[in-house]
Amino acid sequence: MKRVVVIGGGLSGLAAARAVLDEADRRGEAVSATVLEAAPEPGGKIRSVRDEGFLCEQGPNGFLDNKPSTLALARRLGMEDRLLKSEDGARKRYVFAGGVLHPLPEDPMSFLASGILSIRGKLRLAAEFLLPQGDPDEDETVAAFVRRRLGDEVLDRLIDPMSAGIYAGDPGVMSLKSAFPRVAQLEQQFGGLLKGMLAMQKMARASGRAGPQGAGPGGVLWSFRDGTAELVQRLAESLADQEVRTGAEAVGLRKAGGGWVVEVAGGQAVAADAVVLATPAYAAARLVEALDDRAGDLLRAIPYVPAAVVCTGFRTGALPRPLDGFGFLIPASEKRQILGSLWSSSIFAHRAPDGSVLTTQIVGGARSPGLVGLGDDDLVGRVRGELGAILGIRAEPVFVHVARWDRAIPQYVVGHAERLAEIEGRVAALGRVFLAGNAYHGIGINDCTARAGELAPAVVDAVAGEGA
Ligand SMILES: Cc1cc2nc3c(=O)[nH]c(=O)nc-3n(C[C@H](O)[C@H](O)[C@H](O)COP(=O)(O)OP(=O)(O)OC[C@H]3O[C@@H](n4cnc5c(N)ncnc54)[C@H](O)[C@@H]3O)c2cc1C
Known part of the structure; x- marks a missing residue:
């Protein structure tokens, strides 16, 4: 074995x-996992806390079905009856800019009617049709790419909040080709983003599928009735005949x-016939540096940002406006204390008791890392201040839960792609x-589950076939 x-x-x-284990089973190889x-x-980062009838996601809220790997894993684990699709109304997303919540246009053409961009910003956006393709070899920042193709206003009002929403990141340093590879491909494949989006919509219509959703990420969001933690719990249960040791820190x-x-x-x-390092990069650095100090340095150089998650529950009657959508994100230029607010109980059922709503605010990220270290009262006070200013919610929350992640x-x-190529070469060696x-x-749930499937054949190849 x-x-x-x-x-x-x-x-x-x-x-x-x-x-x-599944790959080894398929091949009839005797492999065990610890x-x-x-x-x-x-x-890890997936923690769903149920308290007083509210479900606070301390980490991820869900995963999109635009990639198949997580839904496939849930089915493999027999979790069909636990899967929870987001509400249709949650397709509506807002950006808070200039003191107003703007609904995000759902396709490229509705930008023209939307108030999120000025006429000048819209004209600049439309000019993207005419721009020449950029250099495919350049590792450009997200901000440089968007300024070049779509203009400053689209960067400020759409892409900056989106970068905060997905990565809690700063588009001024993020790599377009590593963080948003599909966008980089659209330019190269179709000569421009608008051309690419229109071509994809046409193809989708021709094949009877739904087209891409313009500004927001495509696909429908899913979770589980009791939150994303159900997935990791069921995975751990499926390994019950193996060894899952908790409180066991690998140190060398x-x-x-x-x-x-x-x-x-x-x-x-x-003792191991093969090792999979599935820790954050800085922890993997500690494990490999004694074997290859350059690999350790490269792994440690992958930066992380901190974030705090503040869940707040309110009585529905205390809301001056309905929470009719996914929630809102905020551009950095607005200089607010939160990156955005997810209207968790509007996105998924079973997130708040009857007569109540749950909202989840993200604080910190690359934009304001210092806020993450504030005490709970201060943090909650600032969140409440923003909910008051932006949504007019002045009532006492009936539920509050705070979680912090240093990294x-x-x-x-x-430079990520280049650094990663060197790391992978050194680790393979x-x-x-x-x-x-x-x-x-890829930083999301779908990326983690897809990567597991991609790695498995190579891991089994490495250990199988020599008297296993
Ligand atoms: C606030 C927040 C919101 C998010 N929202 C979303 C979302 O809505 N959708 C989405 O798709 N993704 C989201 N994500 C990302 C998602 O959480 C991650 O993709 C996923 O949880 C990462 O899993 P992982 O196993 O790669 O890393 P981790 O969850 O970090 O797990 C690494 C594990 O390694 C352990 N470890 C570290 N060092 C050692 C050691 N030496 N020995 C043994 N164990 C060690 C750690 O304790 C940890 O359990 C979010 C993340 C955060 C923080």
Whole structure:
């Protein structure tokens, strides 16, 4: 029996262990998996807390169905009856700019009628049709790309808030081709974004599918009845016949024969025929630096931003306006204390008791990292101030829950692709060591589950076929 040790029991590690075992089963190979998780519980950034009838997502709220891997995993785990589709009304998203909540246009043409851009901004946006294609080899920042193709106003009012909404990031340093690869491809494939979006809509209409949704990310958002944590819980349960060790921090990797020995803090070392590093990049750095210090430096150089999540519950009667949509994001230029607010109970059922609503605010990110360290009262006070100013909600919340992540989300900054290529080359050269985790090829749930499926054949290849 060959043993694969997965270090890190967040979604990436649990999904990688599941995928490796399934792949080995398909091939009739005898492989076991041991997952080492430093925290007392598996799940990593995925934590759903149910309290007083409210469900606060401390990390992710859901995943889109525009990529198939997470829905496929949920089905593989027999979770069809637990899946929860977002409400249709949640397709409506807002941006708060110039003191007003603007509904985001749902397709490129409705930009013309929308108040989110000035006439000048709209003309500049339309001029994108005429612009020549950029250099495909340049690793451009998101901000430079948007300024070049769509103008300053689109950057300020649409792309900056979107970058904050997805990455809690700063478009001035994020790499377009690593953070928004599909956008970079549209320019190269169709000669421009508007041309690309129109061409895709035409193709979608011809094939009877729904077209791309303009400004927002395409696809429908999904979760589970009791939150995203159901997925990691069910994954861990599916590994019950394997070894999932919590409170087990891996602190070193040592070569032993053709495989590895993983040292565990205060515990027994584990022998491995292959190792999957599914920790954040800075933790992977600590594990590989003794073997290859350059790989350690490169991994450590992937930056993370902090974030705080503040969930607030209100009585429905206390709302001066209905929470009719997904919520809103805010451009940096507005200089507010929150990055945005998700109207959680409008997005998904089962998030608040009858007669109440739940909103979830994100604070910090690259824009204002210092706010994350504030005490709970101060943080909640600032959030309430913003909900008062933007939505007119002045009532006392009936529910409050605060979560903080010192290093919440990895940032794909300019140079990411080049750095990643070198990291992957160096880690591969160690032999039978693999990288999973959201620091590399995509930061979202779908990326973690897709990556697990992509890695599994290579991991099984590495351990199989020699008297396994
Ligand atoms: C506030 C927030 C909101 C988000 N919203 C969304 C969203 O709506 N949709 C979406 O798709 N994605 C979202 N994400 C991203 C999503 O949470 C991640 O894609 C996913 O959870 C990352 O999983 P992971 O396993 O790669 O990393 P992690 O969850 O960070 O797991 C890594 C694990 O490794 C463990 N570990 C570290 N060092 C060691 C060691 N030495 N030994 C053993 N174990 C170790 C850690 O304890 C941790 O459990 C959000 C993230 C945050 C923070």
